[in-house]
Amino acid sequence: MRTEDNRGLRVSGVTKQYPGTIAVQDVDLDIYPGEVVALLGENGAGKSTLSSIIAGVTQPTTGTMTWNGEPYSPATPGDAIAAGIGLIHQEMRLLPDLTVAENVMVGRWPMRSGFLDARSMREKAKVQLQRLGFKGGMDATVRNLSVAGQQQVEIAKALMLNASLLILDEPTAALGQSETEALFDCVRSLQAEGVSFIYVSHRLAEIAQIATRIVVLRDGRKITEHASGEVSPKQLVEEMVGRPVERLFPEVPPPTDKVVLQVQDLHDKAGNFTDVSFSVREGEIFGIAGIVGAGRTELVRAIAGAQHRHGGTVQLDGRTLKADDPMAAIKAGIVLIPEDRKQQGLVVSDTIENNIALPNMTKIGSGGWIAPAKVRKLARSVAAGIGMKGNVSLPVASLSGGNQQKVVIGKWLERNPRLVILDEPTRGIDVGARASIYEVIAELARNGNAVVVVSSDLEEVLGLAHRVMVLARGQNQGILDADEASPTRVMELATS
Structure with a gap:
């Protein structure tokens, strides 16, 4: 020095x-x-x-x-x-x-x-x-x-x-x-x-x-x-x-041949995404990469019904979903973990248990009444399942970024979704919390869910995904298998 x-x-x-x-x-x-x-x-x-x-x-x-x-x-x-x-x-x-x-x-x-x-x-x-x-x-x-x-x-x-x-x-x-x-x-x-x-x-x-x-x-x-x-x-x-770490990204078996999500010629009037087509299979982690402004977030929000799409189709297990209807997508089995957890994924001023309860009211309510004991029991069960420690009656704002993200993921997984879309799942999260979130993603795939991961972190996309679709200017520039998806190849497509 x-x-x-x-x-x-x-x-x-x-x-x-x-x-x-x-x-x-x-x-x-x-x-x-x-x-x-x-x-x-x-x-x-x-x-x-x-x-x-x-x-x-x-x-x-x-x-x-x-x-x-x-x-x-x-x-x-x-x-x-x-x-x-x-x-x-x-x-x-x-x-x-x-x-x-x-x-x-x-x-x-x-x-x-x-x-x-x-x-x-x-x-x-x-x-x-x-x-x-x-x-x-x-x-x-x-x-x-x-x-x-x-x-x-x-x-x-x-x-x-x-x-x-x-x-x-x-x-x-x-x-x-x-x-x-x-x-x-x-x-x-x-x-x-x-x-x-x-x-x-x-x-x-x-x-x-x-x-x-x-x-x-x-x-x-x-x-x-x-x-x-x-x-x-x-x-x-x-x-x-403070301990040895064998690997950051967990191993995931190959997916089955059964197609869960089929997206065909999806586009919107604003040009955020144009004629995008791809499929995601049962047990597959499907990555979406591209530079900022490529249309990644707009695309997955449209798939989840949260953003307008002008044309194209979205099918889940062969069933065509209604456009621009997030509730229909949720009921069909699609959940979206948004990139901005504080603005779009949580009510940060409310408690952990209430946040977990919001998308799961049918499980804890009856005849228009919500039982506080059931809310707390559900929240504790979800917290244990995602590895989140602490008092579920505390405000979400008191949690670290990693634990806040676990709350967002956990509350939606309680609905047993068929397709889970995660947009920037580890943004601003430390390496220890990242590893646990990666394990949750891997476990979803092992259990037969279809998983879509959008990330600006190339290491993350390449470390998790079976296949990677690269978007540029709202268009699908190519879908790469894991063995051919390198940072250089992805950036070549992303800037083509």
Whole structure:
């Protein structure tokens, strides 16, 4: 370590204690100009707490920090930003009814003669967003953007800070391969200017590409530090979880020949997907890959009846399903685990048990009455089945991202579906929770369900799927068997 260098950030013996728990304990961390330090660990390891302390969101119980050789103890995020340190949160903090440009420039809107200079605002926002590969318009309302588009706006907003240290918390969670590469190009460009980064991610395949050092946390403590980013994912996983891990992706037997889902010439008026045809067999995990904007989410939502389709057919076990009718799809045996679990999959302010009960009222109600004892019994049974520990009477908001996703999956699996569609099933979820969700997906296939997995994480799609369909500009560019589906081949099709 370059202990003689006073530039950058030095964290010394930082501890954060809450009633009944220690979130971070005696952590030392140095960040030098032009570095990208990957901060790894499971949910609850202390990554977010440490990041929040550095960014002025939380104050440490004990310990000290220095910034460029001077004492540094931000009382608010504003103090940190003024010092040149910014945090890009995993949970986006955008104003949904403002435009893209207004969000990127919020708090720094250019003025002329006392009025907003809209043209200058659009131009400045466009410069930052183009660095990230953003394809939308500056006047688009943020509410109408995809999750990936919103993530790009969030990152561009932070880039406007001209910070010397940026903390990126799961910045690629909603991004595809091309958008991730654009972000990395931007990070490398800023590195060359002396900007440093703390990079928090569960996508271990990215670490070797972008990190100059790796710091691993477990149970609030710093476990180890690696002098480069070139460390095997298997070793990092074992350091994070504290035990040997044989394999991340479970083995799944080959599917049968029986076709469960048959999609024929599906298309919509907006051109999100055009003449898409494919089938999924009993016991098959069918992956859908493609860059952001390829139409993956729109396609699976249309299959589940949650989004309009203009033409084509969807058949489940030979029975043609009515278009644009999510209830008919659910009754037929199709369930969709959406990509945005907080906005579309859960009522986060309500309890775990009530969330589990919502799609299962016929099991726990009679004559218009719901029995609380039955609600709790059902919730405990579902929680045990998906490996979720804790009190089911607590709010969903109190759970980690991994356990929230388990609640979404578990509540729908209680309906014994025939087809399960999972859109970005492990977005923002740590490696330990990922492994358990992968096992749930594999068990569905072993039990004869048909499973469709949509993911921007190529490693995930290739590790799980028997076959992979690649979408580009809403069209099926090809379906690859597992033995021919490589990252290179998938990206060739996705960009063709």
